[in-house]
Amino acid sequence: MDLAHTAICVSDLDRAMEFYDALGFEETNRFTLDGVENVYLGRDGDGDLQLRHDPDRTTPVAPNRADVDHIAFTVDDVAETFETAIDAGAAPVLEPTEVDAADAFAAFVEDPEGYTLEFYHWL
Structure with a gap:
């Protein structure tokens, strides 16, 4: 079994993509489902990082190290x-x-x- 991807929510898709691009990630896939933009970023053939952006989200993205x-x-x-x-x-x-x-x-x-x-x- 291999880890395929990790999905994280982002409030600013362009900013997130620019940041991960600077770290050597490249877009491997993209789709929109139910209004949520999903962008997959890969690096060196490893599992992808999935950025999820919901432009209609009403609560802030608030990552917490407790979670x-x-x-x-x-x-x-x-x-x-x-x-x-x-x-x-x-x-x-x-x-x-x-x-x-x-x-x-x-x-x-x-x-x-x-x-x-x-x-x-x-x-």
Whole structure:
């Protein structure tokens, strides 16, 4: 079994697509269903990130780490990806650091919608 995609709601589809484009994601699919725009973004043949935008949504998109702690991506260069994300509009959460308990080198940022992203590679 492989993970096919992770879907997240976004309030500004263009801003979200620009942010993930800066991280090397490319659009792999798009459709609208019941007025909700669905854009799939992929990177290096891995599972996709699905951006869901409902222009008629009346409640704010409010990611909360109590409900979705983070979305993790393996990367070749954690520090470079961290800086790229910051330059693209992310807020730093944890600077690149060794996480001994996980045997990994990792960094965390908050994307423009408020989702926490982890970039890591195994030590």
